[in-house]
Amino acid sequence: MASHGVGDHILSDSMPSHHHHIQPHTLHPPNTSFINQEGSAFDFGELEEAIALQRVGINNDETKQTLYAVRPRAATLEMFPSWSTKFHHTPRESSKSEEESADSESALNTLASRRDTTRHRLQPPHPPKTQPQMEMASASNNPTTGITQAKQLDAKPTPPKRRGARSNSDKVLDSKAYVQQLESSRIRLAQLEQDLQRARSQGFLIGGGVVGGNITSGAALFDMEYSRWLDDDHRHMSELRTAMQSHLSDGELRIIVDKYIAHYDELFCLKEVAAVSDVFHLITGMWTTPAERCFLWMGGFRPSDLIKLLIAQLDTLTEHQAVGIYSLQQSLQQAEEALSQGLEQLQQSLITTIANCSINDSMHHMAIALSKLTGLEGFVRQADNLRQQTLHQLRRILTVRQAAKCFLVIGEYYDRLRALSSLWASRPRENFIADHDSSCQTTTDLQMVLSSRNQFSNF
Amino acid sequence: MHYQTESWNSYLPTKPPTTDSLQLILRLAAENAVVIFSKSTCCMCHSIKRLFSGMGVNATVYELDEDPREKEMEKALIRLLGSSSAVPVVFIGGKLVGAMDRVMASHINGTLVPLLKEAGAIWL
Numbered sequence: 001m002a003s004h005g006v007g008d009h010i011l012s013d014s015m016p017s018h019h020h021h022i023q024p025h026t027l028h029p030p031n032t033s034f035i036n037q038e039g040s041a042f043d044f045g046e047l048e049e050a051i052a053l054q055r056v057g058i059n060n061d062e063t064k065q066t067l068y069a070v071r072p073r074a075a076t077l078e079m080f081p082s083w084s085t086k087f088h089h090t091p092r093e094s095s096k097s098e099e100e101s102a103d104s105e106s107a108l109n110t111l112a113s114r115r116d117t118t119r120h121r122l123q124p125p126h127p128p129k130t131q132p133q134m135e136m137a138s139a140s141n142n143p144t145t146g147i148t149q150a151k152q153l154d155a156k157p158t159p160p161k162r163r164g165a166r167s168n169s170d171k172v173l174d175s176k177a178y179v180q181q182l183e184s185s186r187i188r189l190a191q192l193e194q195d196l197q198r199a200r201s202q203g204f205l206i207g208g209g210v211v212g213g214n215i216t217s218g219a220a221l222f223d224m225e226y227s228r229w230l231d232d233d234h235r236h237m238s239e240l241r242t243a244m245q246s247h248l249s250d251g252e253l254r255i256i257v258d259k260y261i262a263h264y265d266e267l268f269c270l271k272e273v274a275a276v277s278d279v280f281h282l283i284t285g286m287w288t289t290p291a292e293r294c295f296l297w298m299g300g301f302r303p304s305d306l307i308k309l310l311i312a313q314l315d316t317l318t319e320h321q322a323v324g325i326y327s328l329q330q331s332l333q334q335a336e337e338a339l340s341q342g343l344e345q346l347q348q349s350l351i352t353t354i355a356n357c358s359i360n361d362s363m364h365h366m367a368i369a370l371s372k373l374t375g376l377e378g379f380v381r382q383a384d385n386l387r388q389q390t391l392h393q394l395r396r397i398l399t400v401r402q403a404a405k406c407f408l409v410i411g412e413y414y415d416r417l418r419a420l421s422s423l424w425a426s427r428p429r430e431n432f433i434a435d436h437d438s439s440c441q442t443t444t445d446l447q448m449v450l451s452s453r454n455q456f457s458n459f
Numbered sequence: 460m461h462y463q464t465e466s467w468n469s470y471l472p473t474k475p476p477t478t479d480s481l482q483l484i485l486r487l488a489a490e491n492a493v494v495i496f497s498k499s500t501c502c503m504c505h506s507i508k509r510l511f512s513g514m515g516v517n518a519t520v521y522e523l524d525e526d527p528r529e530k531e532m533e534k535a536l537i538r539l540l541g542s543s544s545a546v547p548v549v550f551i552g553g554k555l556v557g558a559m560d561r562v563m564a565s566h567i568n569g570t571l572v573p574l575l576k577e578a579g580a581i582w583l
Contacts, residue, residue, distance in 0.1 A: 324569070327569060327572075328567065328569070331567055331569070331571075331572075332567065334510060334513050334514060334566070335510065335563055335566055335567065337509070337510075337513060338506045338507065338509040338510035338513060339506055341505065341506060341509045342503055342505050342506025342507075342509065343502070343506075345502045345505045345506075346502040349502070372502075375501075375502050375503065378503050378544075378559075379502075379506075381560075382503070382506075382559055382560060382563060385560045385563055385564065386563055386567065389563065389567040389568065390567060392568075393567050393568050393569075396568070
C-alpha cells in the first residue's frame with residue numbers, strides 16, 4: 001500500500017494489502033469485514049456531527065486535542081468491547097487485526113473468543129496519535145469515511161469526502177452480526193459461570209466463597225484444611241476398598257477401620273476450631289458442596305440419615321446387633337429433635353431481641369443478641385459431638401468387616417453427593433435461544449431412545 | 460449454729476459459701492431421680508429439658524436465675540464440672556452425669572436409658 005501520511009500507516013500496517021478498500025482516499029460502500037459489524041444500536045448522530053465539526057476546523061495535528069473532547073463518549077463504546085478492539089490498530093495489535101479483517105463470521109468468532117483478553121485494552125492509555133480517531137471512526141455510521149477523515153485529520157489537510165450510503169442489505173447484515181455477537185458473548189459468559197460454579201463446588205476458591213462477600217480467615221483456613229481432609233478421605237476409602245477386596249485378616253482390617261475413624265475424629269477437631277472462629281461459615285454450610293448443603297443439619301450431616309443409609313446395607317446382623325442399631329437410631333432421633341428445638345428457641349429469642357432494639361437502647365439489645373449468638377457455637381459443637389458418637393457407636397456394635405463395609409458405604413455416598421453437585425453445576429442450561437432448540441431435541445432424542453429400548457425389552 | 464431460711468424450700472446450716480453451695484447442689488440432686496440445673500434463658504438447657512421430656516422422663520428442674528444464690532451455685536457447678544459453662548448439669552439418681560455433651564454421648568452409646576431405669580425415672 002502506498003503511504004498516505006502519518007495517519008494511515010497504522011491501518012496499512014494492520015491491513016493486508018488486499019484490503020484496499022480501506023485506502024484513505026476512496027469511498028467504497030462498507031463491505032469491509034470488521035468495520036461492518038457495527039449494529040444499529042448506536043446513536044452515531046452526535047459523533048457524526050462532532051466529526052463534521054472537527055473536519056471543518058482542521059488543518060493540522062492540533063485537532064488531536066479537540067478530538068479528545070469527544071472521548072467521553074468512548075465510555076459508550078466500551079459496551080461493545082469487541083468493536084473497540086477492532087479499531088485499536090496500534091502496531092502491537094497489527095497481527096490480530098489481520099485476522100479480524102479476514103472474514104465477517106470468523107472475525108466475530110475470533111473477537112468473541114479474544115474478548116476476554118482484549119477487553120482490558122478498552123481503557124488503556126492510548127497512544128494519543130491515532131486511538132481516539134480510531135474509536136471515533138468505529139462509532140461513526142460511515143466507518144470508511146470516518147477512518148478516512150480521522151487519518152486525514154492527523155496527516156494533512158485533504159478535501160472532505162462524500163459519505164457513502166449504507167445499503168439495506170448492509171444494515172441487515174450488520175444487525176445479524178450484532179445479534180450473533182451478543183449470543184456468543186452470552187455463551188461465553190455462561191461458560192465462565194459454570195467454570196466458576198464448578199471450581200467453587202470443589203472448594204478451590206478460597207477468597208471467593210461468597211459472591212461479593214468476604215470470607216473470614218478462620219473460614220478460609222477451615223476450607224483449606226477440609227479440602228486436604230477430603231483428599232485424605234479418598235486415600236482412606238481406596239485403602240478400605242482394596243482391603244475389602246483382598247480379604248485381609250480381621251486384625252489388619254481393624255487397623256484400617258480404626259484409622260478411618262481417627263480420620264473422622266480429625267474432621268470434628270477441625271470443625272471445633274472453626275466453630276470458635278467462624279460459626280456462621282459452618283452452620284450455613286458454605287464449606288460444603290451445594291447438594292450437601294441442601295441436606296445440611298446444624299453444620300453437617302444428619303446422623304440419623306447415616307443410619308437410614310446403612311440399614312439397607314447391613315443384612316447380616318445378629319439380633320443383638322439389630323437391637324443395637326435400632327436403639328441407636330431412636331436415640332439419635334431424640335437427640336436431634338432436642339437439639340433442633342433448642343436451636344429454634346435460640347433463633348426465636350434472637351428475633352425478639354433484635355426486634356426489640358429501640359433507638360435508645362439499641363446497643364444494649366445488640367449486646368444481648370451477641371451473647372445469644374455465642375450459643376450457636378454450642379449447638380454446632382453438640383451436633384458434631386452427636387456425629388462423632390454415632391460413628392464410634394457404629395464401630396462398637398458392628399464387627400470389623402461390617403464396620404469396614406459401612407464406612408465404605410458412607411464414604412461413597414458422600415462422594416456421590418459431591419459429584420452430584422458438580423454435575424448439576426455443569427449441566428446444559430436451557431437459557432439461550434440458540435441452545436433451546438438443541439436441548440428440546442435432546443429431550444425428544446432421549447424419549448425416543450427410551451421407547452425403543454422398551455420395545456426391545458419385549459423380545 | 461443457726462439455720463437460714465431461704466425463699467426456697469430448704470433449711471440450710473451456715474457454712475463457708477463454696478462448700479455450702481456445693482452441698483446444696485448435691486443435696487438437691489439426691490432428692491429426685493433426675494435433677495437438672497438450668498437457667499431459663501439458656502437454650503442448651505431448653506434442649507436438654509426437651510430431650511428428657513421426649514424420653515418420658517419427669518425431671519426436676521432448678522432454674523438458677525430464679526434463685527437468690529445464683530452466683531455461688533454457678534461457681535460451685537463450674538468447679539464441679541471443670542468447664543466454663545455452669546448449666547445445664549444433669550444428676551441421675553443423685554450421681555453426676557455431666558453437661559450436655561456427656562448426656563448426649565451416654566444416650567448414644569446406650570448407657571443413659573439403663574441409668575434412668577435404675578433411678579426409676581422411666582419404665583419400659
